[in-house]
Amino acid sequence: MKLLRYGEIGHEKPGLLDHDGKIRDISGVLSGDLGGDNLSPATLARLAGTPVDSLPVVNGSPRIGACVARPCNFIAVGLNYADHAAESNLPVPKEPILFNKAPNCIVGPYDTVVLPRGSEKSDWEVEIAIVIGSRTSYITESEVPAHVAGYCVCNDVSEREYQIERGGQWMKGKGCATFGPLGPWLVTADEIPDVGKLGMWLDVNGQRCQTGNTDTMIFNVAKIVSYISHFMVLEPGDVITTGTPPGVGMGMKPPKFLKPGDVMELGIEGLGSQKQPVVAWSKAAA
Structure with missing residues (x-):
């Protein structure tokens, strides 16, 4: 998976880059931001098991954060x-x-x-x-x-x-x-x-x-x-x-x-x- 954070500084949301280069919003799957325990093997396995097509597409070209x-x-x-x-x-x-x-x-x-x-x-x-x-x-x-x-x-x-x-x-x-x-x-x-x-x-x-x-x-x-x-x-x-x-x-x-x-x-x-x-x-x- 290619995981990322998008949005204005201080207001970033977690996302995933799909195979078509579109950003998918994973905030409905992930409780909180992309860091800490949300990078644990168990959480990453749960994300990997989520159908990408079920995740909302992020429209436009938002800023990409760290x-x-x-x-x-x-x-x-x-x-x-x-x-x-x-x-x-x-x-x-x-x-x-x-x-x-x-x-x-x-x-x-x-x-x-x-x-x-x-x-x-x-x-x-x-x-x-x-x-x-x-x-x-x-x-x-x-x-x-x-x-x-x-x-x-x-x-x-x-x-x-x-x-x-x-x-x-x-x-x-x-x-x-x-x-x-x-x-x-x-x-x-x-x-x-x-x-x-x-x-x-x-x-x-x-x-x-x-x-x-x-x-x-x-x-x-x-x-x-x-x-x-x-x-x-x-x-x-x-x-x-x-x-x-x-x-x-x-x-x-x-x-x-x-x-x-x-x-x-x-x-x-x-x-x-x-x-x-x-x-x-x-x-x-x-």
Whole structure:
């Protein structure tokens, strides 16, 4: 299934994308929003068993929101592609590098990305994100598939000065408002035959910047989820974004960073695509 949320900011409803590309309203089947326990295996099985033709069609072209509602945790893995580590002039990690993104930085896949006030080094990162479906702690890699609800596209927007030059942890450059476009869909795990072999791409102003594949990840999905579960309890609806292939602005010679008026477009095979205009911070934009 391709699950999504549609409607104005703060008033999104849960939906499903049918085989004809139409949005179907699942609010009559789902009690509440698309997040938390509504991503459990039992709930997803009930949704999968509902005849799609019985679900109301959503008319028009509504805004598409983030595909997961209010995750408790938004966790990220750094330097998870060897080529990206090389372009960052950093060694390939021996264990996953973990940091937090603020859950309230999540926005829809076509929403505007707002550069932080005074930002000069904001950057792009196409990533595949894992969405947790079951409460998870101390699990083995072989147990991971039973705890994953699905996958989606994430743009791990990053302010490199805040992240690298301001001391402390990376999260300072990772959790700014609008720095977590997510979606357009949450694709349930059963629809992805091999999550370890998906093409990825990102363009800025129509120029291809990133081209990659999940088969070059240093730590795969099973390793990442199992590893994180040994340090914290993962809850249904939590999002884990898993690192980016090479081609970020920081790694270009000379470096290239986002500026107002830029447009980012990105996607992952089987998971859909995103498009975000970039604007400068202002009281209105904030």
